[in-house]
Amino acid sequence: MESNPVLLESKSSPINLLNEMHQLRLLGHLCDVTVSVEYQGVRADFVAHKAVLAATSKFFKEVFLNEKAVDGPRSNVFLNEVQGADFASFLEFVYTARVEVEEDRVQRMLDIAEKLKCLDLSETCFQLKKQMLESVLLELQNFSESQNAEEEGAAHPDVLPEAKAEAVAGAEQEPLDSPSQGATPEAPAAKSKEKM
Numbered sequence: 795m796e797s798n799p800v801l802l803e804s805k806s807s808p809i810n811l812l813n814e815m816h817q818l819r820l821l822g823h824l825c826d827v828t829v830s831v832e833y834q835g836v837r838a839d840f841v842a843h844k845a846v847l848a849a850t851s852k853f854f855k856e857v858f859l860n861e862k863a864v865d866g867p868r869s870n871v872f873l874n875e876v877q878g879a880d881f882a883s884f885l886e887f888v889y890t891a892r893v894e895v896e897e898d899r900v901q902r903m904l905d906i907a908e909k910l911k912c913l914d915l916s917e918t919c920f921q922l923k924k925q926m927l928e929s930v931l932l933e934l935q936n937f938s939e940s941q942n943a944e945e946e947g948a949a950h951p952d953v954l955p956e957a958k959a960e961a962v963a964g965a966e967q968e969p970l971d972s973p974s975q976g977a978t979p980e981a982p983a984a985k986s987k988e989k990m
Contacts, residue, residue, distance in 0.1 A: 815846055816889040827858075827869045830877040836880030840885060844869065850888040852911035871910075876955050880906050897926065 818824050824839035828939040832838075847854035855869060873881070880902050887903075891914070893902055898923055926986035 800912065812890060815843060816886075819843060819846075819885070820961060825868075827871060829871045829881065831873045831878055831881045833875060833877040836878065838881070839852055840881060842885060846888060850912055850914065852913075854910065864926070876906060877902070884910065884912070887918075888912065900926070 801842075819842055822841055824842055827842050827844045829840045829845065829847075830837060830843060831840070844854070844858050848858050849855075854871070858869065861869060878901070883893045883895055883899070883903060884906050900919055904916060904919035904923070906912075907919055
C-alpha cells in the first residue's frame with residue numbers, strides 16, 4: 795500500500811537560519827569574504843559570508859561567480875563611494891531582513907540597494923519612502939484644511955461656530971418672570987420661541 799505524501803514545513807526555520815548566520819557573522823565564524831568600503835578617504839572593512847551576499851545581492855553574486863579560484867579561501871571585495879555606516883546597515887538588513895535607520899538615510903539605503911542590486915532592500919526602501927510621502931501629504935492636507943477654516947472664519951466674522959452660537963442663543967433668552975409680576979410659566983417659553 796502506498797501512503798499519501800505529507801508536507802513537512804517549518805515556519806521558524808528561515809528566521810532561525812537568518813539569526814544563526816547573523817550570529818556567525820558577528821562572531822567572525824566561517825566568514826569567507828572581506829568587503830572593504832571607502833567614502834571620502836574613510837575606509838572600513840566588513841567580514842561576511844559569500845553565500846548570504848550572493849543570495850541577497852545580484853552584484854555580489856556576479857562578483858563571486860566570476861572570481862578566480864586562485865584568490866584563496868577568503869575573497870576581498872572593494873567598494874568605492876560607499877559609507878561604512880550604510881554598508882553596515884546593508885549587512886544587518888541582508889542578515890536579519892530588518893534594519894533601523896534615520897529617515898534622512900532612507901535615500902542612501904535605496905542608493906546602496908540599487909548599486910548592489912539588492913531587490914529586497916530596494917522594495918523595502920520604496921515602500922517606506924511611499925509611506926513617508928503619504929504621511930507628509932496628509933499633514934499638508936490637514937494643515938491646508940485648518941488654514942482654510944481659519945480664513946473662512948476671518949472672512950465671515952458674523953458667522954460663529956455652533957458652540958458659540960448656542961451659548962449666545964442661551965444668553966439671549968429672557969430670565970423667567972417671577973410669579974409676583976403675574977406671568978405664567980409658559981409665557982417665557984413662548985417668548986423665546988418667537989425670538990427663534
